[in-house]
Amino acid sequence: MAGDPWSDAENDATVAAYFALRADGDLVKSAVYRDVARQISRSAKAVEFKFQNVSSVLDTIGMDWVGGLPPRHNIQLSLADAVGRYLAQFSEVPLHQPTGGMAEAGGFFIAPAPHRRNAPPSVEDAKRLEVSIRLGMADRDAANRALGQAGEAAVVAHERAALTDRGRPDLAARVEWTARDQGDGAGYDVRSFEVDGRDRLIEVKTTNGWERTPFHITRNELAVAEDNRDTWHLVRLWNFRRGVRAYALRPPLEAHVALTATDFRADLH
Structure with missing residues (x-):
């Protein structure tokens, strides 16, 4: 059976055991491997490797993984499906509250956008992107209003702190949470300022996942x-939840991202 693709039943049993181990730190890993191996007629070492694949899925979507089981990214997408089934059944979803106070205080650095310099994606990046798409991370993030609002609040705090630190408390006091106070139709979420008083119109996209997690952007925002x-x-x-990090993109967005149309408006003739 070694080398054969794992069935849904095997993946489901493995994922359930992984989450049991994650929930109970007193369980002995080697004993859990052996128990799962007996259930599914695989080797204990194969189960251990598969557990590390589960760690990869959780790391990609922004959830804590079991210590001592670092992510291995050479996964079969059927395993990501099994993680999705488990989370859907037991309603365990990544929380929007960050683990520390850094996000609420705006204490993060906005870095330049990541670039590949025309190089093909690494195997790790390609697998993580497949997992993000397979589990619908862009849809999940867009539907998670609490996460979106927490991200916007973090950026408001960041902009106010940055302007104050640069000697413009007058501008800091004028930073506006546009999406909350005026609605989400402006095409940006936060109105801030450069030090010289010029506008900074900021659209915020927040995820608990990794840096290349896909996101939705509206036609109006574009x-x-x-x-x-x-x-x-x-x-x-x-x-965001585990330790917020950030980067910025500037127009034209097509220079940074591949835009894919996901819906069409239908007007009757």
Whole structure:
């Protein structure tokens, strides 16, 4: 059976055992491996490797993995499906509250966007992207209003702190949480300022997942970005719950991301 693809039943049993181990730190890993191996007629070492694959899935979607089982990214996507089934059944989803106070205080650095310099993606990146897409991370993040609002609040705090630190408390006091106070139709979430008083219009996209997790962007946001190239910024917050990190994208967005149409408007003739 070694080398054969794992069945859904095998994957489900493995994922359930992994989460049991994750929930109970008193369990002995080697004993858990042997118990699962007996259930599914695989070797204990194969189960251990598969547990590390589960760690990879959890790391990709922003959940804590079991210590001592570092992620191995050479996974079969059927295992990601099994993790998705487990989370759907037991309603365990990544929380939006960060583990520390850094996000609420705005204490993070907005880095330049990651680039590949025309190189093909690594095997690890390709697998993590497949997992993100397979588990619908862009849809999950877009539907998680609490996560989105927490990200916007973090950026508001960041902008106010940055302006105050740079000697412009007057501008810091004028930073506006546009999406909360005026609705989400403006094409940006936060109105901030450069030190010289010029506008900074910031669209915030937040995920608990890794830095290349796909995200949704609306036609209106794209239009506003195009019309305000000098002032519009997209700030991507990632790894939000476990230790927020951030980077910024500037128009034209097509220079940084591949845009895929996901819906169409249907007007009757």
